[in-house]
Amino acid sequence: MPATSPPAAVAPAAHWSDGLLAWRDRLLGSARFRHWAQAFPLTRWIARRRAAEVFDLVAGFVYSQVLLACVQLRLFDLLLAEGPQTAAALAARWQMPLAHAERLLRAAVALRLLQHRAYGRVGLGPLGAPLAGDAGLAAMVEHHAAFYRDLADPLALLRGDTGVPAALPGGGLADYWPYAGTDAPHALPPERLAAYSALMAASQPLVAEQVLQAYPLHRHRRLLDVGGGNGAFACRAAQAAPGLQVQVFDLPGVAALAQQRFAQAGLAGRCSAVGGDFFQDALPVGADLVTLLRVVHDHDDDRVLRLLSAVRRALVPGGCLLLAEPLADTPGAERMGHAYFGFYLLAMGRGEPRSEARLRELLAEAGFIQVQRLATAVPLQASAVLAKTPE
Ligand SMILES: CC(C)=CCC/C(C)=C/CC/C(C)=C/C=C/C(C)=C/C=C/C=C(C)/C=C/C=C(C)/C=C/C=C(C)/C=C/CC(C)(C)O
Numbered sequence: 001m002p003a004t005s006p007p008a009a010v011a012p013a014a015h016w017s018d019g020l021l022a023w024r025d026r027l028l029g030s031a032r033f034r035h036w037a038q039a040f041p042l043t044r045w046i047a048r049r050r051a052a053e054v055f056d057l058v059a060g061f062v063y064s065q066v067l068l069a070c071v072q073l074r075l076f077d078l079l080l081a082e083g084p085q086t087a088a089a090l091a092a093r094w095q096m097p098l099a100h101a102e103r104l105l106r107a108a109v110a111l112r113l114l115q116h117r118a119y120g121r122v123g124l125g126p127l128g129a130p131l132a133g134d135a136g137l138a139a140m141v142e143h144h145a146a147f148y149r150d151l152a153d154p155l156a157l158l159r160g161d162t163g164v165p166a167a168l169p170g171g172g173l174a175d176y177w178p179y180a181g182t183d184a185p186h187a188l189p190p191e192r193l194a195a196y197s198a199l200m201a202a203s204q205p206l207v208a209e210q211v212l213q214a215y216p217l218h219r220h221r222r223l224l225d226v227g228g229g230n231g232a233f234a235c236r237a238a239q240a241a242p243g244l245q246v247q248v249f250d251l252p253g254v255a256a257l258a259q260q261r262f263a264q265a266g267l268a269g270r271c272s273a274v275g276g277d278f279f280q281d282a283l284p285v286g287a288d289l290v291t292l293l294r295v296v297h298d299h300d301d302d303r304v305l306r307l308l309s310a311v312r313r314a315l316v317p318g319g320c321l322l323l324a325e326p327l328a329d330t331p332g333a334e335r336m337g338h339a340y341f342g343f344y345l346l347a348m349g350r351g352e353p354r355s356e357a358r359l360r361e362l363l364a365e366a367g368f369i370q371v372q373r374l375a376t377a378v379p380l381q382a383s384a385v386l387a388k389t390p391e
Pocket residue numbers: 130137140177206294295297298344348378380381
């Protein structure tokens with residue numbers, strides 16, 4: 001809803017635009033008008049485009065399942081490694097009836113994930129090629145199985161029931177992200193933290209490359225990555241800026257995973273991890289840069305304000321906060337914010353996608369100054385906002 005919406009209890013007065021828009025809605029809703037518009041040469045292209053747009057909304061879930069099947073079969077990786085294949089060779093490999101393999105391949109060609117190639121083979125298409133060899137995107141696609149279980153009954157979800165219907169075995173996103181449903185996340189056993197930490201590490205390159213391109217780290221001395229997961233970004237940051245000391249703060253079980261990663265990467269001299277609950281425990285002080293990557297949108301406004309205030313207190317005077325996550329209302333990626341993440345976070349049980357304007361308000365309230373949006377190459381993967389603490 002626009003920020004200007006009246007409170008729910010107040011019946012809104014009529015607005016001058018209502019009559020005009022009601023006329024437009026009646027027109028577009030009229031079968032006679034649509035019939036005329038699709039026959040008339042000057043409006044036919046609009047009618048066709050709108051029909052295709054509406055169809056894509058109806059069929060989007062089916063397209064997603066075609067993609068999921070390709071990813072589960074590691075099809076894009078295979079075509080990248082071994083080149084174009086025939087349907088017969090793939091059907092034999094997958095132990096699937098030839099007709100079914102052909103059906104999947106034709107669907108994937110129609111979605112531009114694949115392309116027909118010479119001698120009756122299929123190869124990567126323009127939308128499948130970026131997925132090939134990308135373990136992070138593959139993991140992202142595969143974990144959506146949990147989200148789809150929540151979405152099996154969207155009205156139950158909207159009415160506040162985040163439980164997955166009993167008919168669907170396997171949990172939903174509230175199970176997948178257990179910290180979102182508890183006020184004692186530090187008490188979560190390590191086995192509940194492993195799956196999401198692995199997904200975050202696998203998909204971290206999607207974010208890290210955007211962040212490091214938008215904001216070089218070498219001007220800083222000490223980085224604290226709050227909610228830094230199992231240390232994937234910390235390692236990348238330490239490699240990108242050889243003079244940087246890096247600390248991760250995350251739940252104790254996740255911080256232990258980060259410590260292991262640093263040792264394995266030979267970075268334990270410059271990288272360390274501290275376990276705790278960022279809503280209860282003080283953050284380590286003295287960093288001149290704090291990063292919050294894919295953390296803030298997980299939480300409601302009250303908690304975000306507490307977290308941002310804790311970050312401000314932990315930073316040295318004049319220190320910087322670099323916040324990166326997908327932002328709502330991002331031009332060119334509007335569906336990603338309120339439609340995708342809006343429902344994702346609802347299913348998870350906590351949090352909301354925020355626009356740059358809303359983040360600015362929260363940052364100002366927490367005492368940050370000089371807030372600026374940094375340009376990222378692919379905002380759909382991550383948008384970045386930089387803020388400072390007063391000197
Ligand atoms: C070569 C010739 C002939 C022409 C070239 C033409 C040309 C220039 C083509 C461009 C090719 C190109 C560079 C393509 C690039 C494609 C890219 C960058 C694709 C990127 C795709 C990214 C995707 C699909 C990202 C998806 C991210 C998702 C779904 C993230 C989900 C995140 C979640 C669920 C996070 C959860 C964390 C929580 C809990 C919310 O905090």
